[in-house]
Structure formats: structure tokens, C-alpha cells
Amino acid sequence: MRIAFAAGRSLPVVATAVAFWFALIPASGQRGGGKGKGGPKVSRPVEPAPRWPDGRVNLGSSPGHKGYWELRPGFAPRVSNVPLQPWAKQVYDYRQKSQILARPPYIDCKAAPGPEFLLAPGFEIVDAPEQKSVFIMNIGGPHSWRVIYTDGREHPKNLRPTYLGHSVGKWEGDTLVVDTVGFNEKMWIMGSYPTTEQLHLTERFSRPTLGSLVYELTIDDPGAYTATWGGKTQITESTPSRWVDNGEMFEYICEDDR
Amino acid sequence: MKQASWKIAALGLGIALAAPLAPGQRTASAEYDAERKIKLSGPVVKIDWTNPSAFIGINVRDASGTVAAWEVEIGNPLDLEKSGWRWDSVHIGDMVNVDGFPARGPELQAKANSVVLARTGAKLFTISSKPAVKTASQPAPRWPGSHVRLGPAPGKKGYWGPPSSTVLVETGVNVPMNKDGLLVNISDAGKVAPFQPWAKALYEYRQRTLFKDDPYNRCIPPGGVRHFQNPYGFQFLEQPEIGRILLFLGGGDRNWRIIYTDGRPMGQKDDLVLTYYGASTGRWDKDTLVVDTVGFNEKFWFTNGGLPHTEALHLTERFTRTDMDTLRYQVTVDDPRTYTRPWNGGWTIRWVPDQEIQEYFCEENAESTFLSNGSGGKYQ
Numbered sequence: 001m002r003i004a005f006a007a008g009r010s011l012p013v014v015a016t017a018v019a020f021w022f023a024l025i026p027a028s029g030q031r032g033g034g035k036g037k038g039g040p041k042v043s044r045p046v047e048p049a050p051r052w053p054d055g056r057v058n059l060g061s062s063p064g065h066k067g068y069w070e071l072r073p074g075f076a077p078r079v080s081n082v083p084l085q086p087w088a089k090q091v092y093d094y095r096q097k098s099q100i101l102a103r104p105p106y107i108d109c110k111a112a113p114g115p116e117f118l119l120a121p122g123f124e125i126v127d128a129p130e131q132k133s134v135f136i137m138n139i140g141g142p143h144s145w146r147v148i149y150t151d152g153r154e155h156p157k158n159l160r161p162t163y164l165g166h167s168v169g170k171w172e173g174d175t176l177v178v179d180t181v182g183f184n185e186k187m188w189i190m191g192s193y194p195t196t197e198q199l200h201l202t203e204r205f206s207r208p209t210l211g212s213l214v215y216e217l218t219i220d221d222p223g224a225y226t227a228t229w230g231g232k233t234q235i236t237e238s239t240p241s242r243w244v245d246n247g248e249m250f251e252y253i254c255e256d257d258r
Numbered sequence: 259m260k261q262a263s264w265k266i267a268a269l270g271l272g273i274a275l276a277a278p279l280a281p282g283q284r285t286a287s288a289e290y291d292a293e294r295k296i297k298l299s300g301p302v303v304k305i306d307w308t309n310p311s312a313f314i315g316i317n318v319r320d321a322s323g324t325v326a327a328w329e330v331e332i333g334n335p336l337d338l339e340k341s342g343w344r345w346d347s348v349h350i351g352d353m354v355n356v357d358g359f360p361a362r363g364p365e366l367q368a369k370a371n372s373v374v375l376a377r378t379g380a381k382l383f384t385i386s387s388k389p390a391v392k393t394a395s396q397p398a399p400r401w402p403g404s405h406v407r408l409g410p411a412p413g414k415k416g417y418w419g420p421p422s423s424t425v426l427v428e429t430g431v432n433v434p435m436n437k438d439g440l441l442v443n444i445s446d447a448g449k450v451a452p453f454q455p456w457a458k459a460l461y462e463y464r465q466r467t468l469f470k471d472d473p474y475n476r477c478i479p480p481g482g483v484r485h486f487q488n489p490y491g492f493q494f495l496e497q498p499e500i501g502r503i504l505l506f507l508g509g510g511d512r513n514w515r516i517i518y519t520d521g522r523p524m525g526q527k528d529d530l531v532l533t534y535y536g537a538s539t540g541r542w543d544k545d546t547l548v549v550d551t552v553g554f555n556e557k558f559w560f561t562n563g564g565l566p567h568t569e570a571l572h573l574t575e576r577f578t579r580t581d582m583d584t585l586r587y588q589v590t591v592d593d594p595r596t597y598t599r600p601w602n603g604g605w606t607i608r609w610v611p612d613q614e615i616q617e618y619f620c621e622e623n624a625e626s627t628f629l630s631n632g633s634g635g636k637y638q
Contacts, residue, residue: 063499109477109511111619126504128495130412135495135506142511142621143479147614160307160345162617249516251533255478256557 044237047210049174052129057174057207059125059134067247068139069213070122072240077115077217077231079190088194088224095192104188109254111163112141113187114180114201115217124249125205134169134176139252148178155181161197163187175206189219190231196223202230211243212236288331288361289436290369298328298356298368299376307335307345308618312383314373316354330356331369332383334489335616336419341386348375348382363468396582398545401498406545406579408494408503417493417508418585419610424487426561426589426603427451439563441465450565451591452598457566464564473558477620480510481534482560482573483589486607491615503540503547508615517549524550532569534558547577568595576604583609 050062061067084092095102106112112119119140126135132151138144148169155166159182166182180201189195199221206214218230235241304315312335319325332338335345348354353376361367373382399411410416425439427450434442441447447462464471474480480488490508497504501520507513517540525537530553537553551573554560560567574590588604591597 061497061500066500109621111512111621126495126497131409131415131495132413135504137504137514142619143514144512144619145506145514147506158344158346163619163622164617250531251535253479253534254511255476 042238042240042242044211044242046237049207049209049212052127056127056171058127059176059205059207059213060127061124065210065245067243067245068122068124068249069235070242070244070247071118071120071235072242073120074239075118075120075233075235075241077190077215077233079229079231082190082193082229083225083227084193085224085226091194092192095188095194104192105186106141106254109142109258110186111144112138113146113164113183114189114203115215116187116189117141117146117164118215121252122244122249134178137249139249141254143251143253148176150176155179161185165199165201174208175204178203178205193219194224195219195221198223209237210245213243288363288367288369290331290359291362292359294360295371296358296360296368298330298358300325300328300353302348302350302352302354303327304329305345305348305350308616308622311335312338312345314348314354316356326366329364329367330358330373331367332373333370333385336610336613337385338383341384343383348373353377354382395584398579398582401496405542405547408496408547408577408579408585414612415614416609416611417491417613417615418607419491420489421487421587421605421607423605424489425563426483426487426565426591427563428601429603435563437562438469439561439565440468450563452601453566454596454598457596460566461564464559464566469564472564474510477511478558479513479534480507481536481554481558482567482571483575483587483603484559484561485509485513485515486587486605487562490618491610493615506615508618509620511620512618517547525552527552527569532556536571536573543576545578549573549575549577551575566596567591567593570595583611585609 050058050065052058104116106116106119117123117136117138119138121139123136123138126137128135132149134148134150136146136148146164146167148167150169152170153168155168159166161182161184163184163186165180167178167180169176169178171177180203181199183195183197183199183201185194185196187195199219202218202220204214204216208214212235214232214234216230216232218228219225220228235243298316298318300316300318302314303317304313306313306315311331312333313329313331316328316330317325318328355374355376356368356370357372358368358370361369370383374380375382398406400406424437425435427433431449433446433449444462444465447465448458450461453461474484485492485507488509492505492507495504495506498519501518503517503519505515505517507515513535515535515538517538519540519542522539524539530537532553532555534555534557536551538549538551540547540549542548552571554567554569554571556567556569559565560571571591571593574592576586576588578586578588580586585607586604587607588602590600590602592600
């Protein structure tokens, strides 16, 4: 997938990304999306968030409101004053300078963990109460899925490090709090920041209204940073990124584009 | 060693080489040559504990001092874990002695007969050979007052794992072929399916060239029936209230697929954006989920073995969970441009209880697509 998740990733592939992005719009529009046209100044009607019979907020499709979250450039949480350790700063600086030989793994169709999973063109969050799991499916990136166990289990000891790590989730009021460990060291988090196997990621998802999603993350990685850090972002009724009511996810395969 | 020096030279040049299978890139489906025994000794430099085959990488130094990076297959991770082995049963830097067999195709790849930890003499990754106790299977779980469930019973875990066959041939046909669908006798080609002449010629070409052009080697998605042929597994999430069934796949790049069960008409090919997984609509016929899929593109091989298809392909898949542990998969292949008539095939798939699909990304094994397969051309 060559669509930049964060605005400001100036990669040699941006032209391809933009071309592909515009090519996508009619396709997704045809699939029943299109109440607003996107763009910087939009205002969509505000409706209450859907809920499960037990009162929990549903972060995804409900019988009355099927759909998915469409992402546009600008969704990425803004971060500043990242408390990098010296080695991590060197890695970060190198990645910033050398954009051909060092570029985000998702450009090469590699797995996109944590916040990097939330790539344009979009994703869906699927709560499966019977399986006590929450799945997130992305369209872009490797067109893959991750699973968050909400059955109260703890992280296993000595996890084999993987791209997506091991995620457990619990509800704190109307917020799904997802705790992930067991990452390998191949992720570039928040664009170009390095991580180590000590990474402990906390993500908080909430849906104040039908058309809004708040995403907050905390990065705790004593192997690369001197303090915890993170960011927050949201989709609302007035952002270019949006809930596509009655929209359906579609197929995009990164490998097609290389 | 010739291969190793070629690889180094290639990296020295720095940029893309158009080789379908890069040197040093191992393949989980390699055939091993049981006639040729080899002994390998060296430090472990890599542990890759992923389905269908776990590998350790060891650096082997020869008499001249040249180091070769061998990839040694040690078994299926699920089987190994049942015998108490884990991904951290060996550590990076451990010296090991391996007895095994070399692969026929890829160089520097072998299958271990035994792995011994040099420090202690302990034998690693042995599979306890207790025969599986065959117990009577439980009935399939059901939705209240309705059809069977394709997923676990509420509160349980599990997924669909290994298929009984990894090849697609017309039902009733019995021709010798390996697990990748490579015919023992190319003269049997015409028996596999009712090919149109051009399709038979292409099938034979793909067979003769040992599947070198298979897009799956480049992590192109395992569309068609292929995601039910690989050993990585899959799971269903039925969402009757949304009118769809989600399929989470363990193979390829951990892709997903959606089957709509909301009563919409089957996709009309002319209206569809052509895709790898196609557009799927499903309905229940008693305890069988019947799925019609059209709208396939032509950029992938829809089954192991290299059988061709066109955009006219229409698959009808029937999923029947006959008991707790068994899923019968039957497929009708209807592609009048490729085959002279619709034809059927199928196999069964085994339930893996109390487990979850492990993380596997095809792209992980394509260590650097930029350097290895020429696809990075855009960036040069």
C-alpha cells in the first residue's frame, strides 16, 4: 500500500499514492458510501453511537448502520518532543534522511502493527462478543486482520515476537482499552520511530457518536525512549476521514502495486 | 558455495535482480532428497517458528572458511508444541549439529532428521510418536434452532487447519502428483480437469516449468480455492445480524474475505471490480453454506498445481460441517473459457481445537522484496 497514513511522509512513491488514491474514490463511492465528498470542510449529521443490547458501544457495523472507517491523510496523531534515547534518535534521523534505502515497511507490503495498522483507505472494527474477541480488518497495508482477546486472559509469558504482537482488550466505560506486547523490532511506529521487543503499547478506542472515533495511544518502550509518549487523533463528522455509513470494505492488494 | 558467492555478488550490485526465487529464499513446500544425507554444524542465527514449517537458520563454515547460511526445517510448529517444544527451545548463538537431507530445489535448505545442542548433547525438536487417540467426534455446534456453526461454540476457541488434500483435481480422477500438484507423468495432464486446448497447453507449461511463474511465490493472495489448500488455517466469523460471514485467513498476508448472506443477488461480472477473492454471496441450504463467487481477476493461480482460469470463473463452494472436527469443502469450477464443462472437486478440513491462528505473513519470507525480486523497480 502506498497511501501514506500520515500527512508529510514525503516518499518517492507519493505520486503513485495520489494517483491510486484518486482511482479509489469512484470505486468506494459506488459501493454506497458517499454522503459527503470528503475535503477539508464538511459537516455530516451527528447521530448517537450504536450500542449492543447490553449497552456497550459498538465500534463497528450494527444492523442499522453497517459501514467502515475511511481514512484520509491527516488522521495520524501528531507527536512532538518524542523522548528518544540517543541510539533511537540516530535511527530516526537516518530514516528521515535516507528515504530510498530506509522506508516504512508497509511500503514493501510488510505487516503494519499497532497504529500503523490504521492505514488508508480504511478499516473496520468487528466486535465478536461470542468469541470474546475484537477483530480489526484493514483494506490497505497487507489487507490483513488483527485480533484482540477480550476474554480476560493475560499475555502469555515469553511470547514469540511477532509483527502484530499479542493484544488483550477490556472495556473501561465506553472505551476499549487494548494492551499489546510481544512485538518484533521491525515496526516503524508513528512513521519512522524505532521500537524494541520491550515495547508495550496501549491503545484506546471510543466512539462518542455514530460518525466519530477517538484513538489514543501510549508507547512505553524503555529500550528506545526515556519516557512514555504517545498521541491522540479522531475521526468526527467534520474531518476528511469519516464513518462511511452503508459503505462496504473492498479489496486492495499491496503487491499489485509494485 | 557457488550460490552463496553469487548472492554476495548480487548484493554488491545492490539493486534488483529479476529472479523468481531469490537465492537463500527458502520455501516451505520444498521436496527433500532422502537419498543424500548431510551433516551441518554451526551457530543458530535465526529461529522462524511459523506454520506450516518451523525453520532454524545456521551459519555453516566450510574447510576454506566460507560461511553459508543454511535454512533447516525442523517440523510443523503445532506438532512441535504438542511435544513440548517452543520457539525459544533453542537460542540465537547456540551451536547445533544437524543430520538431515538437502532440498531438491532451493540450495542451502535442508530438513532435519536430528538436531543436537552441542553444549549438552541434548536432542532437540523430537516429536513424541504416540499415535493420536481416535475419539468419537462430537456433533457440530449449532445456532439456536438453526443451522450448524462454522466457528467455535460460544466461549470456545479453535480454527480450521490442515486440509486432507492440497491439490484440486476433478472428483473421481486419480493421477499421481505431489502435494503441490506437480504431476508425476505429464501425460496425465488431460485427466486432471476438462481443459480447453489452450488451457491444457498452459497447464502443461506451468507443470514443465515447475511452477516458476506462480504469483503466490511473490505473495500474491491465495484467491480461489487456494486459501483452503494451505496449512495456515482460517476461521469463520458469522454475523447473521449484519448479513455476512467473515473469513479470516492464516495464509498469504493474513488476508480476509467477506461472504454476504443478506440475500443480495450474485455479483454480475460486468459490474464488478475484478479481485483476487472475488465477490461472494452465500446462503444456507440446510446445514451447508453455499457460496457463489464471481469477479475474479486473472493475476493469480486459483489452485495449487497451476490450473488456469479466466475472468469468467464462477466458483460454487459448499461448506458442510459434518461433525465438530470436520468441514467438507466441495467446489464447482465453472469457467467456460477455460474448461469444456463445469466440474467438481473437494476435500475435508480438520478443526484445530483450543488454538488460535498463528501469525504468518508471506511477505516476511520475502526478506527484502526491494532487493530480491525485481519488483522494486519503481524506486531505482
